[in-house]
Amino acid sequence: MNKIIKFLTIPVLLLIMAGCTQDILEDINVNKNNPTDVPSKLLITDAMTKTAFSIVGSDLAFYASVYVEHNVGIYNQMYNAEIRSGEPSLATTYNNSWGSIYETLYNLKIIINKTSPGGDEEANVHTLGVAQILTAYNLAILTDLFGDVPYEEALQPGVIFQPKLDSQESLYAEIFRLLDEGIANLEKETLAAGLGGQDFIYKGNIANWKKFAWGLKARYTARLALRNSAWDQVIEYANKSFTSASEEAKFVYDGSTTNSPFLTFFKDRDYFGASTSLHEKLIARNDMRDATFFIPYPDLEEINFAANGAPEQVQGFYGISGIMSPTAPTYLLSYHEILFLKAEAQVRNNNLDEAKATLEDAVEAAFEKVEVGMTLDSTYRVTIQNQFDAAPLKEVMTQKYLAFFESEAVEAYNDIRRLKAMGDNVITLANPLKFPLRYTYGADDVTTNLKVAAAYGTGAYIYTENVWWAGGTR
């Protein structure tokens, strides 16, 4: 019996030990379900999708459309934003978008590291250029809406837990640097394969990416007008940008695997009502887009317009946007915006004849944008000319405001804040309640990053502190 026991002990023990050596255990734990490395062209696609859908196209745009009065918030969170109760000053409001922006910036950082000299894909200079442009774009949205934000110390998870806030001024310097380097990289020659179908915005057309970058330079130069007036440069950059709507930077939805944000928001939530003040601006100048922009709520006969700042909190009553569709695109930078920038620059330079012509082209492009699908008729042209002669800047900026309905609300919000700061109160808003000058930091930083928490304070600062390019200190 002893022999049996002795005989079995050692092999049994060996068998047991064999089951738990470090190598075996590590082998068992190999992740079969996810890769640890992915080529850059499979990463950059989602950077574009997220930038368009989650960042500039949805939450940030929804709230912006309430503040600029493109829509009236008539239920739940949008209603609260309309009556300035809760939502505009809570840290949770824009948190999902705040997270999406940083997620995208992190994604782009990985791509930039891979495609920069020394990375494992250093031949892909065009991908590098595109990634730099998208980084600049997202960084601009981030700082335009949130002010001073973490960037230099950010994007290092597990290394820096409490990234400090960088000044908007320094961030804008970085934005211009990224755009310049991006353009330079796009101009280099390369034998590496292009992005092709992985590029949802331009299908790999590098010439259009360059025009996009120049257009962004025009936009941001105009943005900094209060701090550094450079309207000649705006015109120069705009001329290097889009020459037709087919070149503009937009994300097109297919209506099945991708869905346009505003219509999806209506179907899932139904929080908007037709804006009285927008309607009045349109009918004041007999703008035929009024019939396209607003339709009655389904199954109702008449369009009920919601009072800005004091609607009833009820669904299924107020009119809704008429230009929503499953495929309505999200514009990152539209052709008509370039023309409007040029027109404003020309007005600022007192070049009124050229400005008037540019303005007509801009409004024509706005009429023809795919979700509106109208043509600019001669009667309205005359109206525009007359309005322009009476008040040039007002007409340019008002037409730009009308052209931005509905998906370019974020840029409209930026414009209104800049105009107010420059003393050009040319767009009147009907909501009598206090106007939010910026967006609150995301709760995911307010609750974990002491520096951001200090900057957030109680959230009340959004009504009193302008961002730097609007004359503020942070």
Place this chain on the structure above:
Amino acid sequence: MRKFTLFLALMFFIGMQVSQAQTRTISGTVTNAEDGSTIPGVSVVVKGTTFGTTTDLQGMYSLNVPQDAQTLKFSFIGMQPVERDIAGQTVINVRMEPTATAIEGVVVTALGITKERKALGYAVQEVSSEDLTRSGSSSLSSALQGKLSGVEIKPSSGMPGASSQIIIRGARSFSGNNTPLYVIDGMPVSSEADFSTGNSVTGSDIANRAVDIDPNDIESINILKGQAAAALYGIRASNGVVIITTKSGKGNKIGKPAISFSNFTSFETVSRTPDYQTKYAQGSYGNNVPNTSFSWGPEISKLPDDPVYGGNSQGHPGLYFVPQRERAGLDPWVKPQTYDNFGDFFDLGYTTTTSLNISQATEKGNIAFGIGNSTQEGIVPSTGMDRWNAKAAGQTKLNDMWSMGFSANYARTSVDKLPAANDASIAGVYAAPPNYDLAGIPTNLPTDIYSQIYYRSLTFDNPYWGAAHNKFNETTDRFFGNGFVEYTPYIADNMTLKTRYQIGTDAYTSHYQDIFEYGHRGSTGEINNYGISSQTINSLLTVNYTWKINNDFNFTALVGNEFNHRNRKLYDEYGTGFNFGGWAHMSNAKIQQADESQYEDRTVGFFGNLSLDYKGMLYFNATGRQDYVSTMPRDNNYFFYPSVSLGFVITELESLRDMPVLSFAKVRVSYAEVGQAGDYFQNFFASPNYEGGFWGATPIQYPIGGVSSYLSNNVQFDPNLKPQNTQSYELGTELKFFNNRLGVDYSYSHQLVTDQIFQVPIAASTGAAALVMNGGEIQTNAHEIVLYATPVATQDFNWDFTVNFSKIDNMVNELAPGVESIFLGGFVTPQVRAGIGSTFPVIYGSSFKRDDKGNILVYDAPGEWYHGMPQDGPPAVIGEVSPDFILGFSNRFTYKGIALTATLDWKQGGQMYSGSNGLLDLYGVSATSGDREETFVFDGYKEDGTPNDIVRGGPNDPEAYQDLITNVLTNIDEYYIHDNSFLKLREVTLSYALPKSFMKEVGLTISVYARNILLWTELPNFDPESSQGNNNMGGSFERFSMPQTTSYGFGINLNF
């Protein structure tokens, strides 16, 4: 080995010599005084010597004793020892009495080691099979409620197959697993749910695998509460262990098979109905608006006067126009009246549980078969559960040294359920306007089944339509069982060596279907088929050595090895947008997406246990276990856990024996360290996810037009991850008085968990959302008292009661640098979180603005609509979920064959977010929102410190009251927080056992019972045990959650 044999031979030889010299033979039979059955294995020893033998299988013994032997001592576990003077007799028959209460019996502890209860140095609590099944509960967790101390059981609802959180002595992990390990017939079995409900704000509940266990098959349940008790199980037992022994036939009378049959049938109703207002109709600001979710409209009786919908001005006097009726093809002009929308919806649910168990004990072993079924139809239409259990178990002695056994269990469970919270299927049942005929008006157009007709927008489906067309089902097939072999060679009279090897498996497949039919939310629906196939192999080798050193010292040692390996494969198929209704199948979906994942993990452990007891008075125990796991990074995947415990039975001291009042007194102390492993992976990339936020169905789904993309996963892993460690100590005492008529068992335990592994949320600006790393510290101080007494014990009438009291203080001491709180579940706001300096968990959301003294501040802004209404304040901790204490009180009265038992469960303290309460106010259907005519002054303070005196409302200010409720109060999360202390009558049972003389050989008991009667609660309108989530946020958060039920039933139990 050889030395022993030599030694024995020598002793035998000497013994022989001596006995041959002057011996005589004494023989006899030992029987059980209670029922006359013979007792094999009784130790018969000449007192003061080691001469002895044991009774054989017929209970007979024969012993050669020396002439000068004076007394024989008879002893057997579970029986009171007997001493008999020999006094010249040659035949001594003995009747032995069983020890007085079950408390002095044996207890099954870790790894199947049975010990006398008095030998334990830590707290263990047992629930008998009778206590578990007397009120016919088909769910194990609800059968345990009110009967345990130190254990908090939180059911999520009364729906069939509802998940239930069982937490022993507080939580050890913020976001990880806090469920105990279940050991069924020696085989460790997982009970954590495979799929978490995540944020728990959408979708349906998901049961954990404890739902497969049939309570009727359980012989006994022992809860090992503290780390010292569970230390031998290593990593998986840091949350405590529930040891379940199923019926096996052991302990039956030898020979005849024992058959037991039972059936329990009960009827369920909703446990509480909210108070509704019945005066005001659908609408807003006094106007009838027929498609609003609000009921702030005109008085119902005045509806015919409505300018738009009233019939008085349109040729239909006394009637009003209901557009939904017109859409349904009915006459739209009706007389205004109120409807009981809540009561009309729920059906009378029923549950019927049937079990049959056949067992037999033979001379060599025992065998048992069981089969059971539980069929349930819920109170909510199209919900129900169907469960089948079958089992076979047995063991047999092959010869003197070898024995073997097996246990095989099969369970098939199918649950039909409905979703809650943001997908709430019964939102309309709770919140429909009182004048809208929810049950009467058809749910869809006459021409199109999939176009819903509803009183409001389709953010929620019409409940009747949803119950008829949406389908949520989970079906599980499970087999678990083990086989074992034992080798117990004879070594010496005072030593035993038992080697046992057991190999077991737990294999199950679960399929889930979550289907929203075409027409859901007025859109095209979606289908989610997902499931898991899981196989676990568990191999357990133990070598158990006991050595009776001498009369005073007993020594046991155990060494062993455990090997546990689990393979899991999960699949997930998601289809969005059906092409047409009536075919809810993946092939009908416009976009189809499939994903699969595979996981493997292995734990190998080596353990040892030493115990020493001195004179049955002092018991010392030490264990150590070394575990190796595959789920942690290299070089940080092994750890050692020690434990020590000491028990001192004071009443065994000579001077304190046989005291009149104090019949038993013991103190215990123990210390243990147990760890828990995390799940470590190298940082990876994943498919981007666009769910959540404002979106209902997923708005963006890859591949997009055949194009895929990936993103760095937003949860990253710290490569230096190490296991977390729980240090705990426990002190306790057991006292029994008046010959065990009164007893108290008190335990105090302190646990400190450091280096918690959890997803530490990091600033979003780092680019990731969370980092799995060590951090944080959570501690628990638990006081447990079990008090039991038999105040009356006469021939015919008995009264005994048990009180179980628990006070568990579970505090979060630290999280991670810069992290004040972490998210566990909930919405964007409010959320369930773990916060520093608070009990676990807390509810976090927007609060009322308060001054320094804590008074709620109101606006002083004459002319503004919010003048005199409370201001909104910053986000903060607004509620603490943990109760102050929990008390269970069980009473039992027996008179001859009649038994009346009642168990009360009292939870005091603790809060929850009651979304439904706030929403009932928001929608204007609650009784509290029905007082709209009077003026009001909100109970608060003005900014200058004076009490609020601003009068609002009344006939001159008609919109103010609705503004207060719908635009101010219901936007502040703190408004939704309520205290949810409650007192429930868990069960009351009246049973009658027909006397044995009536039908010989047949035992028949009939009973009637009621379960889960809510007697009192601080929570308005709803049962506090209805909430969202099958994970750590369970019990804290409710929003249109499925309701609780009260059951009334009868049962029959037949034994022969």
